[in-house]
Amino acid sequence: MKRVTIYDVANEANVSLATVSRVINGLEIVREDTRVKVQEAIEKLGYKPNAVAQGLALQKTTTIALVVPEASFNVTGQIINGLLDVAKIYKYSIVLHTTTEGILEINETIENIIKSRVDGVIIYNDKLLYDELSELKRYQYPIVLIGNKMSDESIASVFVDIEKASYDVTKAYLDVEKNKVAIIEDRKNPFAISQMVKGAQRAFDEANKEGFTFVQIPSNYRSSYEFLKGYFKDHKHDLILTHRDSQALATINAASENNITVPQECEVICMIDTKYNAMVRPQLSSIVIPSYDLGAVAMRIMTKLLHNEVLSEKEIELSYVFNRRQSSLINL
Amino acid sequence: MKRVTIYDVANEANVSLATVSRVINGLEIVREDTRVKVQEAIEKLGYKPNAVAQGLALQKTTTIALVVPEASFNVTGQIINGLLDVAKIYKYSIVLHTTTEGILEINETIENIIKSRVDGVIIYNDKLLYDELSELKRYQYPIVLIGNKMSDESIASVFVDIEKASYDVTKAYLDVEKNKVAIIEDRKNPFAISQMVKGAQRAFDEANKEGFTFVQIPSNYRSSYEFLKGYFKDHKHDLILTHRDSQALATINAASENNITVPQECEVICMIDTKYNAMVRPQLSSIVIPSYDLGAVAMRIMTKLLHNEVLSEKEIELSYVFNRRQSSLINL
DNA sequence: TTGAAAGCGCTAACAC
DNA sequence: GTGTTAGCGCTTTCAA
Numbered sequence: 014m015k016r017v018t019i020y021d022v023a024n025e026a027n028v029s030l031a032t033v034s035r036v037i038n039g040l041e042i043v044r045e046d047t048r049v050k051v052q053e054a055i056e057k058l059g060y061k062p063n064a065v066a067q068g069l070a071l072q073k074t075t076t077i078a079l080v081v082p083e084a085s086f087n088v089t090g091q092i093i094n095g096l097l098d099v100a101k102i103y104k105y106s107i108v109l110h111t112t113t114e115g116i117l118e119i120n121e122t123i124e125n126i127i128k129s130r131v132d133g134v135i136i137y138n139d140k141l142l143y144d145e146l147s148e149l150k151r152y153q154y155p156i157v158l159i160g161n162k163m164s165d166e167s168i169a170s171v172f173v174d175i176e177k178a179s180y181d182v183t184k185a186y187l188d189v190e191k192n193k194v195a196i197i198e199d200r201k202n203p204f205a206i207s208q209m210v211k212g213a214q215r216a217f218d219e220a221n222k223e224g225f226t227f228v229q230i231p232s233n234y235r236s237s238y239e240f241l242k243g244y245f246k247d248h249k250h251d252l253i254l255t256h257r258d259s260q261a262l263a264t265i266n267a268a269s270e271n272n273i274t275v276p277q278e279c280e281v282i283c284m285i286d287t288k289y290n291a292m293v294r295p296q297l298s299s300i301v302i303p304s305y306d307l308g309a310v311a312m313r314i315m316t317k318l319l320h321n322e323v324l325s326e327k328e329i330e331l332s333y334v335f336n337r338r339q340s341s342l343i344n345l
Numbered sequence: 346m347k348r349v350t351i352y353d354v355a356n357e358a359n360v361s362l363a364t365v366s367r368v369i370n371g372l373e374i375v376r377e378d379t380r381v382k383v384q385e386a387i388e389k390l391g392y393k394p395n396a397v398a399q400g401l402a403l404q405k406t407t408t409i410a411l412v413v414p415e416a417s418f419n420v421t422g423q424i425i426n427g428l429l430d431v432a433k434i435y436k437y438s439i440v441l442h443t444t445t446e447g448i449l450e451i452n453e454t455i456e457n458i459i460k461s462r463v464d465g466v467i468i469y470n471d472k473l474l475y476d477e478l479s480e481l482k483r484y485q486y487p488i489v490l491i492g493n494k495m496s497d498e499s500i501a502s503v504f505v506d507i508e509k510a511s512y513d514v515t516k517a518y519l520d521v522e523k524n525k526v527a528i529i530e531d532r533k534n535p536f537a538i539s540q541m542v543k544g545a546q547r548a549f550d551e552a553n554k555e556g557f558t559f560v561q562i563p564s565n566y567r568s569s570y571e572f573l574k575g576y577f578k579d580h581k582h583d584l585i586l587t588h589r590d591s592q593a594l595a596t597i598n599a600a601s602e603n604n605i606t607v608p609q610e611c612e613v614i615c616m617i618d619t620k621y622n623a624m625v626r627p628q629l630s631s632i633v634i635p636s637y638d639l640g641a642v643a644m645r646i647m648t649k650l651l652h653n654e655v656l657s658e659k660e661i662e663l664s665y666v667f668n669r670r671q672s673s674l675i676n677l
Numbered sequence: 678t679t680g681a682a683a684g685c686g687c688t689a690a691c692a693c
Numbered sequence: 694g695t696g697t698t699a700g701c702g703c704t705t706t707c708a709a
Contacts, residue, residue, distance in 0.1 A: 018702055029680045034704060044678060064460045065406060066702030068397045069685045086422030094416050097443050109441045111429050128396045129438060262624040292594040293625050350686055361696045376694060398686030401701045
């Protein structure tokens with residue numbers, strides 16, 4: 014089946030292609046009867062405008078690039094859901110890119126994004142730092158960052174203040190003299206972890222206390238779990254904060270192996286709330302970061318950027334709530 | 346910064362745009378010194394070929410559309426990882442589409458796909474049935490289905506024989522006289538569940554036994570869990586098969602509420618293996634469906650379809666293994 | 678209100 | 694080995 018073009022429709026309807034273009038774009042300067050004529054031709058031929066050609070002619074593609082770390086869908090899944098829902102509303106397509114560790118790979122990804130001439134790029138990525146962004150900025154892409162607080166003429170961001178969340182939680186524990194607080198490393202999210210550490214440290218400093226511990230672990234679940242099993246043989250904490258649910262689970266399981274009961278002897282709280290938090294036993298207390306909203310808002314901001322609407326604020330902070338479940342005892 | 350085009354490069358290098366086109370496409374009929382000259386111009390100007398224009402000229406976009414159900418990333422995450430890895434190798438971009446229940450929405454998605462002039466579409470979707478596919482076929486899109494067994498001139502598929510998996514598991518239990526087998530419904534994956542039921546029923550039929558139960562449940566985790574809590578008050582099973590890990594967790598938690606111990610009094614096995622299966626306690630036994638491979642193979646097949654390579658087989662079955670963990674007792 | 682024609686950036690004959 | 698030119702399918706001035 015030969016692809017039907019705007020010419021075919023024009024022919025069929027006995028009008029010029031300019032007229033067809035006008036009706037498919039809903040321009041009001043078309044007489045009703047010719048509009049109908051064209052519509053019928055479109056219908057009859059099953060014509061669908063070629064978005065590629067439109068993209069060339071208009072110099073915009075109504076697609077945006079989304080960049081997330083490879084294998085991160087447990088964390089980014091909800092974000093993507095939010096993103097796509099809003100993208101649908103504004104009729105944007107989403108091209109999905111994932112990045113691995115290598116700087117080479119990242120540059121290749123950026124190169125591909127630039128070649129694809131998307132209208133903007135949304136990034137959820139702890140590691141895509143300012144240097145890499147500059148390449149994107151050279152080409153004047155509107156950029157929305159998810160998770161990192163940052164902005165300038167072409168960059169906006171949507172995030173949750175994890176430093177504050179970490180501070181709040183830690184402070185609540187210090188207030189009741191539960192002073193042995195530890196944060197478990199998350200190698201995949203160095204920025205988030207650095208924020209958490211900063212917040213906890215601030216709480217300690219303000220309380221004039223010491224004893225905060227940062228526990229470095231291997232990079233995957235299996236070895237983290239093994240490591241923690243050993244770690245808990247001679248370490249005790251009142252509260253352990255983790256970034257992801259998987260690390261909280263590793264912690265709880267490792268503690269359990271050492272006959273440390275959660276939450277009685279050691280409380281565990283993680284930062285990211287997934288549906289598994291409520292499914293596992295003990296149910297995981299967590300900061301509920303509004304992932305879906307993070308994605309939805311990011312996409313909404315992007316549409317504003319693209320339509321040159323004024324943004325009253327380019328750094329949008331979303332609030333979290335604390336959801337205490339079974340793995341911890343203190344309410345905030 | 347004005348977008349630099351192939352003309353600018355041609356000017357800078359004092360050659361025609363055809364020559365520039367040749368070097369960026371790596372055609373061998375360019376003299377070395379002019380190639381170098383052009384490369385330098387490209388470098389100097391920071392030129393990146395416009396994929397949109399290439400798409401128009403070549404009548405292909407080297408992008409493929411991926412369609413998955415909305416909010417399915419827990420299940421499709423791994424598939425997408427595999428898909429993207431292979432897509433990178435062959436330099437294809439992936440446009441992500443999600444579908445919700447409504448038939449209208451689905452048609453809109455298909456419409457958008459057609460407009461976007463992707464080179465092919467890969468679908469993981471229990472509900473996108475033959476009727477909807479026909480629209481795509483009208484436009485001669487190569488299609489690769491993940492999860493469903495189906496094929497014709499333009500359709501290929503990659504799947505795991507869930508019917509057989511379900512049969513195997515059920516048979517193993519019937520063989521040792523554990524005859525009270527139940528399958529928990531999964532409203533989001535009616536096709537998969539129907540296959541599972543079929544397999545279990547076949548095992549029962551062959552063994553000339555009765556007692557297979559299909560348990561219908563509400564659609565979300567929370568209400569499923571509540572429902573199952575009630576259900577287990579007056580129902581006992583030797584083995585419960587579920588599709589997703591979340592349903593297995595709901596089952597285990599509900600059983601536990603009724604003081605039914607897993608796996609001693611009731612064994613639980615699910616079909617899809619996620620990383621959480623090994624993290625929760627008891628660890629979930631499961632059929633390990635090779636999700637990553639499903640995605641990777643699907644994309645590989647797609648490249649073959651697009652390059653007109655002959656496919657010896659258009660229905661590719663991947664094999665599963667059974668991973669017994671703590672929630673069940675019998676090895677297969 | 679409609680049509681003619683230039684242009685968006687690139688590829689691929691075809692000619693030189 | 695390199696240049697010229699006609700598209701690819703659409704939008705958008707500018708005229709009519």
